[in-house]
Amino acid sequence: MKWWTGEYYDNGRKKFESQGGFLDEDVAFNHGMEQLAEIRHGTHVSNRDGSMLMTDWVDTWAGSIDHAHLTERGYKSVIKNHIKPYFKRKTVGEIDVIAYRAFKKHVNGKLAPGSAGNVMMVLGMILDDAVPRLIKASPVERTRRRGRFVKKPKERKKDMAPAAVERLALNAEIFFGYPGYVFIWTMAMTGMRPAELFGLTREYCYPNWPASDPRPDPEEAERYEEDMERYGKGGDLMPAIRVERQVQYEEHELRFFTAKYGSVRTLVVPVFLAEMLEKLLASHNSEWVFPAIQGGCLGAVNFDYKYWRPIADGAEKREGPRVRKPRAEIPAVPAFKGKRLYLIRHGHKAWLDEDGHSKFAVESRMGHEVPGVEGTYSSVTVPMERAIMRSLQARWETLQESLKRSKS
Known part of the structure; x- marks a missing residue:
C-alpha cells in the first residue's frame, strides 16, 4: 500500500x-x-519521523527551549547525565508506556525522590513536545491522586532570632573578615538571594547608588529620575540597594545574569546597615561589595561548603607555625547547624510578616510576583518603605540593648 x-x-x-x-x-x-x-x-507520523533517534530528538528539543539560565542548565544536565545515556539506541517511536515505566523504575533506583521527579518532568516535556510530529500520543503517565491525602513533608525551621544572626555574623567575620560580618546582616535585613549578594557591585550599593547607576536602559529613564528623588544619602532620602543581577557560571565562566525570575527591585536598608555598608566599601577597593578571602567574587567559590558550613556549624581554632592563616575558634550556631544559608532569607520574610507590613510590600521586597488584582493595583509607597526601615532598625537596637545588659 x-x-x-x-x-x-x-x-x-x-x-x-x-x-x-x-x-x-x-x-x-x-x-x-x-x-x-x-x-x-x-x-x-511519517515513517521517517517516527524512526528518529531519541538522542537526536533530545538535542533538537534542547536547542529550542528558552528558559532562565539556571533552569536551562538544569534541563541540559538531566539530558546529558540521564536521558541520553539510557535511550541512546532507541527511536522516538519506540518509547511507549512500557519503555517509559522502565526508565522511571531505573531513575527511582538511582536518585533521591526529588531528583528523580525532576528527571521525569524533563522527559515528560520532551515526549509531550514530540506529539504529533514524531509520535501520535505521549506515553507519559500523569499522576492522579487516589485514596487518602498525604501531606508532603516540609523543611523544619526555627524562628530566626537576631542574636543567632549576630553570632553568624561574628563567625563570618572570623572566617573572612568584616565583609563576612556585613554579608550576613545584609542578607538578614534585605532577604537577598545568595547569588544576588555574590554579584552585588559598588555601583548598585549604598552610598553610591543611585547616583552611580549605569542607567543602561533608555526606557527606564523615568524610573532613574524617581530613584534620585527617593533614595540616596542625606536629607529625606532613603538608603537602599538596587538588585539588578546575580552571578552564575555559564560555559565554565562566571557571568552576570538578571535577577532570578526578572525580580529586579530596590531594597531600602535600616540606618545601622547603611552605616556598615559605607564603612565596608571604604575599607577595600574591590568591585565586589562582599569580596572573598582572596579578593575575588564569592560566586567563584563553593560558598555553601567552604564558607557557610564552618560559619553555621563551627570550626576548630587554627594556630601553630605550620598554619598559614591562624584563625580563632568558630562556635556552632544551633539554630543554623546543618541548615541552609537560604533560611536567612526565609527568616527575613518572617520578620516582615511579624511586624505587620503590607503583603504587597513584603512580596515585592522578596522578589515575588503578587497575582491577581492586588498585584495589578498595588505599589510600594514611601511610607511602606520607611515603615520597613524603622521595624528593621528597631530589631537591631533591641538586640544591641540586650547585648549590653548581658555584658553588664
Whole structure:
C-alpha cells in the first residue's frame, strides 16, 4: 500500500510512503485510507519521523527551549547525565508506556525522590513536545491522586532570632573578615538571594547608588529620575540597594545574569546597615561589595561548603607555625547547624510578616510576583518603605540593648 504524505520534494515531486506485508487487499486499502485521514487531521507520523533517534530528538528539543539560565542548565544536565545515556539506541517511536515505566523504575533506583521527579518532568516535556510530529500520543503517565491525602513533608525551621544572626555574623567575620560580618546582616535585613549578594557591585550599593547607576536602559529613564528623588544619602532620602543581577557560571565562566525570575527591585536598608555598608566599601577597593578571602567574587567559590558550613556549624581554632592563616575558634550556631544559608532569607520574610507590613510590600521586597488584582493595583509607597526601615532598625537596637545588659 502506497500513499501521498501531503508533502513535496524540493524538485516539486510528491513524497510518498508505503507499507507492505498485507495478506488482504481490503485490509491494505483501509490502512492506506487511515493514513490519509491522519494526514488530513494533522495527526500522521511519517515513517521517517517516527524512526528518529531519541538522542537526536533530545538535542533538537534542547536547542529550542528558552528558559532562565539556571533552569536551562538544569534541563541540559538531566539530558546529558540521564536521558541520553539510557535511550541512546532507541527511536522516538519506540518509547511507549512500557519503555517509559522502565526508565522511571531505573531513575527511582538511582536518585533521591526529588531528583528523580525532576528527571521525569524533563522527559515528560520532551515526549509531550514530540506529539504529533514524531509520535501520535505521549506515553507519559500523569499522576492522579487516589485514596487518602498525604501531606508532603516540609523543611523544619526555627524562628530566626537576631542574636543567632549576630553570632553568624561574628563567625563570618572570623572566617573572612568584616565583609563576612556585613554579608550576613545584609542578607538578614534585605532577604537577598545568595547569588544576588555574590554579584552585588559598588555601583548598585549604598552610598553610591543611585547616583552611580549605569542607567543602561533608555526606557527606564523615568524610573532613574524617581530613584534620585527617593533614595540616596542625606536629607529625606532613603538608603537602599538596587538588585539588578546575580552571578552564575555559564560555559565554565562566571557571568552576570538578571535577577532570578526578572525580580529586579530596590531594597531600602535600616540606618545601622547603611552605616556598615559605607564603612565596608571604604575599607577595600574591590568591585565586589562582599569580596572573598582572596579578593575575588564569592560566586567563584563553593560558598555553601567552604564558607557557610564552618560559619553555621563551627570550626576548630587554627594556630601553630605550620598554619598559614591562624584563625580563632568558630562556635556552632544551633539554630543554623546543618541548615541552609537560604533560611536567612526565609527568616527575613518572617520578620516582615511579624511586624505587620503590607503583603504587597513584603512580596515585592522578596522578589515575588503578587497575582491577581492586588498585584495589578498595588505599589510600594514611601511610607511602606520607611515603615520597613524603622521595624528593621528597631530589631537591631533591641538586640544591641540586650547585648549590653548581658555584658553588664
